[in-house]
Amino acid sequence: MDTVKIGIIGTGWIAEKMAITLMGMKGVEAYAVASRQLQTARDFAEKWGFTRAYGSYEEMLADEKVELVYIATPHSHHYEHARMSLLHDKAVLCEKAFTSNARQAEELLNLAKEKNLFITEAIWTRYMPLSQTINEIIASDIIGRPMTLSANLGYPIGNRERLRQPALSGGALLDLGVYTLNFASMIFGTEIENIASTCIKTDTGVDAQNSITLIFKDGKIAVLHSTMLSMTDRQGIISGEKGHIIVENINNPQRVTVVTEDYQTIAVYNCPPQITGYEYQVYASIDALKNRWLESPFMPHAETLRIMRLMDNLRKEWGVRYPSDE
Structure with a gap:
């Protein structure tokens, strides 16, 4: 082959x-x-x-x-x-x-x-090298045990027909929210104990934007937001007792910044050259x-x-x- x-x-x-x-x-x-x-x-x-x-x-x-x-x-x-x-x-x-x-x-x-x-x-995002790097950073214990996570993804694309129509399986969740859910899963795993969520729907009946909170069995919390009504910063932030990690663009991570408990940047990992x-x-x-x-x-x-x-x-x-x- x-x-x-x-x-x-x-x-x-x-x-x-x-x-x-x-x-x-x-x-x-x-x-x-x-x-x-x-x-x-x-x-x-x-x-x-x-x-x-x-x-x-x-x-x-x-x-x-x-x-x-x-x-x-x-x-x-x-x-x-x-x-x-x-x-x-x-x-x-x-x-x-x-x-x-x-x-x-x-x-x-x-x-x-x-x-x-x-x-x-x-x-x-599951296949990208920088996604693997994030887990390696967490495993190094540099930010301590990660306990909270936030992630958002949004673009003003709500006027696209494929996203507006239930017949085309439209809405923010399947198009954008799937990335926030995968981001949380790659970091915090699968042991979800409870979920709280809400959404705003379009006149066609699909979700235009939503907020999802995942509560994990070990006490971790992930707060996720996706929207097809506005452009967001697309950031993911993973926080532990010794610092936090900032992921720029969870949809295609471009830079990962490690910040200490006194809010000093101690490491930056850039996305390796890529085609797309x-x-x-x-x-x-x-x-x-x-x-x-x-x-x-x-x-x-x-x-x-x-x-x-x-x-x-x-x-x-x-x-x-x-x-x-x-």
Whole structure:
């Protein structure tokens, strides 16, 4: 497996970001792209240097040369397109949120296991080197035992149709809140004892912004906020009795600053050079394929399913329903 041929389902902006990524990577070929309109796929392929363009997803999946499929369609379509890929015996890298709900996620993971195929969630922050650095800093005990955490992520993107419509699994939670939940999970783990939350909904019935407080069994507290109505500082702050850590942009960490108990900066870790940040999830997927793993150690299936169930429960509490929930 010297060069892995990658196919992309979808031609939107996130597909373009992946195309830019593949152009700068080694050991991969931007091989195929599929759209519901052949001309759209051809335009995309010509712009980004893809070898093949297909006017249907099934046609691309029937191409035996495609080794890894990246799902870049809206949340509401992830289940359908990932399932279709698995049924064509393709390994899958599926954009976050993995599916619209936990039931769909569980069905996909079971199907992948049944067919002995690799599948993983493309929650890029899980795969980034700086995310690993944060845990190493905490393990060094330089800030003492971390007990509180805050994280926020927000952009003024509430006018986008895919985020406004329940039929497209819209809302801030699946698009942005998934990052804050993953940030808290990467730092504090999985032993959540209680959750308190609230949200403000749009006139279409999805969450426009939300606040989530996670209380862990060992007394740790994580306070999370996501919004599609305003631009936030995107910071994550992890605090212990001997200092705190400031993470700039939890969506793609650019700098990690360590501050002592007397508020003096003692260390700064900058993001290593990157193409877009997407390359790490692709390389992790390639490693898994080479090792014949069915999941990535960076984002285990159990974590994907746990986060999906967590978001299901939050939406249920808020009264945010998708057609796929029925």
